[in-house]
Amino acid sequence: MADVFDKLIDEVLGDKNREVQELLERGRLYDCVVQEVKGRKVRIGDRWITDFASCNYLGLDLRADVMATIAPELRRFGTHPSWARLAASPVLYETLEEKLARLCGAEDALVLPTITLIAIGLIPAVTGKGSVIFADKLVHKVNHDGCRLARDMGTELQGFRHDDLNDLDRKLADAQERKTKTRLVVVDGVLSTTGRVPDLRGIHALCTKHEAILYVDDAHGFGVLGEGPTAEMPWGHRGNGVLAHLGIPLDNILYVAGLSKAYSSLAAFVLCPTKLKPKLKCNITSYIVSGPVPTAALATALAGLALNEIEGDRWRRTLHQYTHHIIQSYRKRGIATDNDSGFPIVSAWVGSKEAVERGGQLLYDEGVYVTLQGYPLVPRDKGVLRATPTVANTDDEVEHLIEAVDRTVKTLRREGLTP
Ligand SMILES: Cc1ncc(COP(=O)(O)O)c(C=O)c1O
Incomplete structure (x- = not known):
């Protein structure tokens, strides 16, 4: 044979x-x-x-005080909570969801291990036959995969040219006229190849106008960008994400982010109104059947968030100085870079x-x-x-x-x- x-x-x-x-x-x-x-x-x-290839922006992977939080939680919960989330979850999950929601000014949050698992679980969950997705052509591959899965399950899928608001406006208007169910616009908060931030204010305004839901994957922005930017702190404060940074309210938005980059841990979350959470739990396949975040990662996620409240803005100031210096030096030396946001x-x-x-x-x-x-x-x-x-x-x-x-x-x- x-x-x-x-x-x-x-x-x-x-x-x-x-x-x-x-x-x-x-x-x-x-x-x-x-x-x-x-x-x-x-x-x-x-x-x-x-x-210079890791995205551990806040350097938390190397901190002894973060590592020290792991052992006590392992003694409490064992190495791994081997239930699917639908079956049971250690209370660390609840605490993490509360802290993330509070940091980002949301009613609630739902935690899963990765953004990939959220994309392939959540995007099909909130769409289906009679719904339509508009995916930014430059959106990260995991989100494209989530959109394609939704398409296989009956959702109409359309692309739109990156930051072409006229193109998106026309497409959303047409879908609204056809009385489609969910209209879901899928974008990244910060583009992972160039650090570019899309015109999220414009895209959000179009979603509001056409009663669409905006799905934002802020894998990179969370932990780096935050509320209240000033001349002295151009990335803003608290690292609570690109939407807070731009002053965009969370209504009609599914904000997705993770802790595997800035926070050097393994967890991802979607912010949502409390009324939506039980519905998401029953419809996101990765909540229903996939394995959970390991105990050690839940502990380091919580430790990182606690330290962020005390020291985070200082770290971000240093990181901003490094980034600014690199971008300026590249420009001075004629090295082409299309980073127009100052992002690291x-x-x-x-x-x-x-x-x-x-x-x-x-x-x-x-x-x-x-x-x-x-x-x-x-x-x-x-x-x-x-x-x-x-x-x-x-x-x-x-x-x-x-x-x-x-x-x-x-x-x-x-x-x-x-x-
Ligand atoms: C924009 C974006 N989304 C999602 C991911 C994947 O995230 P996760 O590892 O949490 O699945 C990445 C990772 O590089 C990313 O850059």
Whole structure:
């Protein structure tokens, strides 16, 4: 009998996502095995490399006081609450939901392990036959997947051009005229490739006008952006997310965010009115049957939120200074970056997939780890070397990043890979 896995590789997987396979094989900064971590330096084999690829924006992964909160909760609840949430949940979940709702000024919140699980559970749950979804063309892949799942279950799915409010207005008006049930607009709060913040005020106004629900995935903004921005604190205060930052009220919004980036923990949540929560519990598949957040992650999520109230704005001030310095230095040196929000996702544009691969090799040699984003993860000519500084980086590491990216981009230009 033929080996079914040989057949699978030959006929199905061999060429599927070939560009991603090539990026993995040749880009160097992919799929690396980390042997040890010291501050923001990671050891890969026998080489220490400075990490600008994690999104642990607030540096909480390294804090001894956060780690110390794990053991007592393990003694209380064991290592893992192996119920699906519908069956039972440790009280830590309730506490976390209350704290998240309070921080964000919402009535209630529902916690699941990841944003991915929320996207594939919640988007189909609130739509269905007779409903229509409008997905921003640049929305994160996990949200596209949630939308496609909803489409398979009978929802109409339409895309709209990123930040093209006229396009969205026309489409929403048409759907309203057809008396569709849910009209759901799906966007990211901060684009994960460029740090760009969409025109959320404009999009929210259109949703209000056409009685639509706005689904915002703020995976990156939560913990970094917050209420009441000032000249001294341009990202605002408390890190309670992009909507608070822009002063957008939560009515008719499903705000989704996670703790796996800024808070270095594993949990995600959706804010909702209290009256909606029991209905969501009965309709989100990942609430009904999926596994829960581990006890250790519930403990570190709560510890991080408590520290945020005391120290968070100071961290964000430092992180803002790092980010501002990187963006300004890139601009001074002619390194193209389309970060127009000042957010700590700073991508150096290099263009083609080949330039991204080669950039990864050069930066590995420089001892700098960034996220490689080339086609098909981004459009063909939009390949970038993405750096995400965190508050746990040092001044020297930030300078090293700037110098290393500068040398790398110069080499790519010399080699004719970047225009
Ligand atoms: C915008 C966005 N949404 C969702 C995710 C996935 O989040 P999670 O790991 O919580 O599923 C990511 C991760 O990179 C992201 O950037």
